[in-house]
Each structure stands twice: as C-alpha cells, then as structure tokens.
Amino acid sequence: MKAFELSLYLVLDPNLCRSRSLVETARAAVAGGVTMVQLRDKIAGTTGLVAAGRALMDALAGTGVPLIVNDDLDAALTINADGLHVGQDDMPADEARHRLGRGKILGLSVETEAAAQAVDPSVVDYVGIGPVFATPTKPDHKPPIGLDGLTRIVATSAVPAVAIGGLKAAHVPSILASGAYGLAVVSAICGQPDPKAAAHALRMAIGNERSGKQFRRGRR
Numbered sequence: 001m002k003a004f005e006l007s008l009y010l011v012l013d014p015n016l017c018r019s020r021s022l023v024e025t026a027r028a029a030v031a032g033g034v035t036m037v038q039l040r041d042k043i044a045g046t047t048g049l050v051a052a053g054r055a056l057m058d059a060l061a062g063t064g065v066p067l068i069v070n071d072d073l074d075a076a077l078t079i080n081a082d083g084l085h086v087g088q089d090d091m092p093a094d095e096a097r098h099r100l101g102r103g104k105i106l107g108l109s110v111e112t113e114a115a116a117q118a119v120d121p122s123v124v125d126y127v128g129i130g131p132v133f134a135t136p137t138k139p140d141h142k143p144p145i146g147l148d149g150l151t152r153i154v155a156t157s158a159v160p161a162v163a164i165g166g167l168k169a170a171h172v173p174s175i176l177a178s179g180a181y182g183l184a185v186v187s188a189i190c191g192q193p194d195p196k197a198a199a200h201a202l203r204m205a206i207g208n209e210r211s212g213k214q215f216r217r218g219r220r
C-alpha cells in the first residue's frame with residue numbers, strides 16, 4: 001500500500017473549483033501542503049471519473065500524495081488509483097476491500113460511535129468523521145456532530161481519523177485537540193481564490209498546533 005498521511009486531505013469537487021480545473025487545483029493544493037487528494041464528483045459517472053482520475057493520477061505522480069476515488073470502485077480500479085473512500089450507504093467496506101485488494105487504501109465515513117466501533121482495522125485504513133459542522137457542500141449530510149461528538153467518535157475508532165464538514169483554518173486547534181489526525185476539506189481550498197495559499201495556511205496551522213503542543217508539554 002502507498003504510504004498515506006492524513007494531516008490535510010483535499011476532497012476535490014468540480015462544483016466548488018470555480019473556473020480552475022481539478023488538475024490545476026490539485027497541483028496548487030499539493031504545492032501548498034496537502035497530503036491526500038480525493039476525487040469526489042457526484043454527477044460525472046464512471047466514465048467521467050475515469051477521465052478526471054487519469055489526469056489527476058498523472059498530475060500527482062512523483063509527489064507522494066495518494067489519489068483516492070470517492071464512491072466508485074470500478075473507476076478506482078480502472079485508473080489504478082491509490083484507494084477508495086466509501087460511506088455507510090455505499091458499498092460495504094468488506095466488499096470494497098475484497099474487490100480492491102490488500103494493496104490499496106480504503107477509507108470509510110462514520111457518523112456515530114456505533115459505526116466507529118464496528119470498523120474492522122484489517123479492512124479499513126482510516127475513517128472520515130463528520131459532519132463536524134453543517135456545510136452547504138454536502139446538502140444531504142447527516143446532522144452535525146460538533147466537536148464533542150467528534151471527540152467521542154475519534155476515541156472509539158481503532159484506525160486513524162480525519163475530521164470533515166465545514167472546517168476552516170480557525171478550527172485546526174479544536175480538531176486536533178479532538179484526537180483526529182487531520183482535516184478533510186472541500187471549500188476551504190477548492191473554493192478559494194488562491195488554493196495554494198489556502199492549503200499552505202491550513203498546513204501551517206496544523207504544524208504550528210503540533211509543535212506548540214510539544215513545546216507546552218516540555219515546559220515547567
């Protein structure tokens with residue numbers, strides 16, 4: 001399996017990318033410090049996802065940043081993506097793992113402690129927990145879990161967690177304090193006038209928060 005790092009996970013949605021292409025946005029975001037990229041297009045269909053996914057695979061080659069395909073296992077397999085992300089209402093994780101093979105990254109959305117408890121770490125590599133806050137990016141999202149809900153669900157998870165839903169740079173301290181390893185965002189990068197600068201600001205906030213914690217632990 002390609003190594004993965006959940007600190008800053010860009011979920012690419014063409015609806016939010018304004019006039020920029022997915023490739024342009026991904027390149028800029030990776031230059032700004034994004035560590036994972038997901039292709040999420042709810043209307044493209046498998047053919048559209050395959051075309052967009054191939055272009056993204058080329059753009060990310062050599063960067064070390066994995067490309068995850070949302071929902072569509074066939075598209076992920078066709079382009080030999082680094083992994084797949086499924087939700088509770090998508091294909092069951094067991095089946096996704098079986099068809100994906102052991103060498104790929106599999107992410108699963110969880111919205112409750114019960115769902116987090118049910119995650120099998122031999123099947124699922126990471127969980128996406130949300131929505132932390134309400135967001136117009138996903139109109140069909142479940143009720144927001146808030147920071148307390150996030151903290152409880154993270155504590156239940158046997159695999160690394162990334163928080164998602166309405167997250168901006170100002171939320172970095174509270175999200176990391178919840179125990180989540182990182183943040184997954186759409187509009188905080190995709191919808192921004194300068195996606196590289198937006199990604200950089202998020203990544204710096206994450207780095208500062210982590211180093212600040214180390215410093216505080218060492219103080220008398």
Ligand SMILES: Cc1ncc(COP(=O)(O)OP(=O)(O)O)c(N)n1
Binds near residue numbers: 040162
């Ligand atoms: C990292 C990450 N976490 C959660 C989701 C949401 O997945 P899902 O609940 O299946 O909803 P859709 O994105 O498919 O609308 C995600 N995509 N990525």
Ligand SMILES: Cc1nc(C(=O)O)sc1CCOP(=O)(O)O
Binds near residue numbers: 129131136166184185
């Ligand atoms: C794709 C997605 N999944 C969610 C979940 O709660 O599972 S919230 C969401 C959209 C996140 O977009 P933004 O960063 O613009 O708020």
Ligand SMILES: [Mg+2]
Binds near residue numbers: 070071085086087090
């Ligand atoms: Mg889904």
